[in-house]
Amino acid sequence: MIRLHHVPLARSLRVLWLMEELGLESEVRYYSIRDGSLRSPEFLALSPAGRVPVLEHEGAVWFESVAIVQMLCETYPEAGLAPQPGNPARAAYLEMLSLSETVGCLLENLNLNQVFLRPPARPSATVIKLLNARLRAALAAIEVRFTADYLLPAGFSAADIMFAYCFELARYYVDLTAYPRLMAYWAQLRERPGYRRAKARDGEQDIYTQDFYPVPEG
Ligand SMILES: N[C@@H](CCC(=O)N[C@@H](CS)C(=O)NCC(=O)O)C(=O)O
Structure with missing residues (x-):
């Protein structure tokens, strides 16, 4: 079982996209940054800092996007998405x-x-x-x-x-x-195609209400 805890247009998009590139079947649980759901005791038990992404992966729970992405790349090395130790890259x-x-x-x-x-x-x-x-x-x-x-x-x-x-x-x-x-x-x-599939699952963002936020005067 793989379950991603995700906020639309948040860092969890990285994990969503990587899972699509890896061809992994996953469930997505959606949250909002605005409604307090990331501060619930249930969510904090998964993510001590109350942040997404969190990935439940075959019984393990991982948080922090860099760590999750690296763990997935190491778990599925055949995809070749991360240079392994010894690789000059x-x-x-x-x-x-x-x-x-x-x-x-x-x-x-x-x-x-x-x-x-x-x-x-x-x-x-x-x-x-x-x-x-x-x-x-x-x-x-x-x-x-x-x-x-x-x-x-x-x-x-x-x-x-x-x-x-x-x-x-x-x-x-x-x-x-x-x-x-x-x-x-x-x-x-x-x-x-993997990015397009991930965006189709991303959900509606409720963070930005303007298309652009200019640097204020002064
Ligand atoms: N370094 C962490 C940062 C995670 C993070 O800050 N996520 C944001 C969304 S992009 C979040 O969950 N914010 C919750 C909040 O601000 O209450 C990572 O890469 O996973």
């Missing part, structure tokens, strides 16, 4: 997994400041500017990597899966047309 692969979470944290902080804060709390324009600049710097670092079709020269890997979630969110904060190679890469990822 492994360092770049692990760097990309970690960088995807660096970007994930920047996006999470932008979400807090520009989407979730409610009066009387006031977001800081200075903090938003800094976060946005850091996000743009990370996207520029990825943009210059592209000498091949995927993040790793050897081809599609779980590193690409980790970043798709980042691009899905970054477009709410940054004009991605400033990164043409990244745009072409991202368009190609979205064409993958």
Whole structure:
């Protein structure tokens, strides 16, 4: 039995997509970030920090997207989605997994400041500017990597899966047309049948109410 605990348009999309690439049958249990369901005792028993993704996999319970993605890649090595120890591409692969979470944290902080804060709390324009600049710097670092079709020269890997979630969110904060190679890469990822199947199961997001959140004046 494989069950993913998932919020639409959250990091759990990474696991949903990877499972589609691996051809795994799974059940999805849906939550919302807004309704308190991630703070229920039942959910906290699975995810101590109250976060998605959580994956129940054949009796084991895993949380943290990097760990889950790596565990799945190691459990199903025949798919070849993660360079194994001894492979010279492994360092770049692990760097990309970690960088995807660096970007994930920047996006999470932008979400807090520009989407979730409610009066009387006031977001800081200075903090938003800094976060946005850091996000743009990370996207520029990825943009210059592209000498091949995927993040790793050897081809599609779980590193690409980790970043798709980042691009899905970054477009709410940054004009991605400033990164043409990244745009072409991202368009190609979205064409993958596994990605399309994952998006069909993603569910309706209830995080963003605007198409774009510009950096505030001041
Ligand atoms: N580093 C963790 C971060 C998990 C995380 O923050 N998930 C967000 C959704 S993308 C969440 O569950 N947030 C719940 C909340 O903010 O209450 C991972 O990669 O899994």
